[in-house]
Amino acid sequence: MDLLSDGLGLGSQWEFQHGDDGHFEIRHRDRGSPFRPTTRPFSWAHLLNKLENGFRDAGVDRARPLPMRWGRDTELTISAVQALDPLLKDGKPYVFRRGYLPQPVVRLTGERDHTGSLRDGFLTSFVNISRIESVTRPTEFAGILDQWLTVLSGVGLHARHITIHGRNAVWQRREVCGLTVHFRHLDLPIGDIVLLWNAADPTCMGVDLGSGLERLAWALTRRPWWELIFGTFAGTIAPPDVLDSVRTATLLIGSGVAPAARGAGGVLRRILASVPPEAAPMGVSTLVRQSHGYWSGTSPMAVPWPEVARAIERELPRRGTA
Numbered sequence: 001m002d003l004l005s006d007g008l009g010l011g012s013q014w015e016f017q018h019g020d021d022g023h024f025e026i027r028h029r030d031r032g033s034p035f036r037p038t039t040r041p042f043s044w045a046h047l048l049n050k051l052e053n054g055f056r057d058a059g060v061d062r063a064r065p066l067p068m069r070w071g072r073d074t075e076l077t078i079s080a081v082q083a084l085d086p087l088l089k090d091g092k093p094y095v096f097r098r099g100y101l102p103q104p105v106v107r108l109t110g111e112r113d114h115t116g117s118l119r120d121g122f123l124t125s126f127v128n129i130s131r132i133e134s135v136t137r138p139t140e141f142a143g144i145l146d147q148w149l150t151v152l153s154g155v156g157l158h159a160r161h162i163t164i165h166g167r168n169a170v171w172q173r174r175e176v177c178g179l180t181v182h183f184r185h186l187d188l189p190i191g192d193i194v195l196l197w198n199a200a201d202p203t204c205m206g207v208d209l210g211s212g213l214e215r216l217a218w219a220l221t222r223r224p225w226w227e228l229i230f231g232t233f234a235g236t237i238a239p240p241d242v243l244d245s246v247r248t249a250t251l252l253i254g255s256g257v258a259p260a261a262r263g264a265g266g267v268l269r270r271i272l273a274s275v276p277p278e279a280a281p282m283g284v285s286t287l288v289r290q291s292h293g294y295w296s297g298t299s300p301m302a303v304p305w306p307e308v309a310r311a312i313e314r315e316l317p318r319r320g321t322a
Contacts, residue, residue: 010145013030013159014164023166023167026164038156042223045297047213051100053154054151054155058150060131063099065298068257070082075264077105080097080103080210084096084132084208104125108270121189128212129210129213130209131209132206132207132208136203148209156220166192167180172199183211188219191212193207193209194207194210195207237287242274242275249272249308254305255302283309288309
């Protein structure tokens, strides 16, 4: 499947380079203009609102988030693309969600340094900014890509600073095939868009456009990563990995997942295992309250923050005395 014969249909303002090995790079002709990070006070709610307005202007409605418990190939929701599972994996004529989907996800695969600490740009939980669609023709991919560039421009990440790149090669993972195109804002990777289809029935086709709310904010502000994520908590009360674990535990417990020996609760218990009991001698309520407010920006939490804090604090001494 060749999507690159016309440079993805992006128009004459884009310059297309294609290597013999199938790798390609598409860059704006005005890419030399300087980028100035935003200096205005940053607000997660404001960025989410601008993203939603940008998709709405393109005629794309917002979908409600998937549940955090998944229980099919993964215990937890790890990507908004799981909304396309019936179509792509089962060949069924329906999907769970479609449209603009700001989806909280949990992934334990973030890149780490030689000490085992998360690298800048990675978290165990984040908001997957996605557009999920079932499509009938590969050419619809180009239109979704073009609309995404307009949405990015609307939040302050203009096309002249975006590089589109990848390899013109089809991959296959079990029952799903795909072709992936990546985005970079200057030097910072900010997501990808994937054309996907069922290997046995290529007419079961979809598009997964994905980025991260936190990475988009990082690109816009260029603030130090941990300061952006945790504000005044960064570098003060606990190491970043501990803050990250409490933040993720807040999402899971707030979504109705309780610590357990296995399943989704087992994943939660494994995450909390990285929090030493002595790391929170005065409790975790302040950090939980901040994290709870953050996750509530994309979907209402089922469990109030005081109950979340109590659940985490009960788990720490239980483990510490085991």
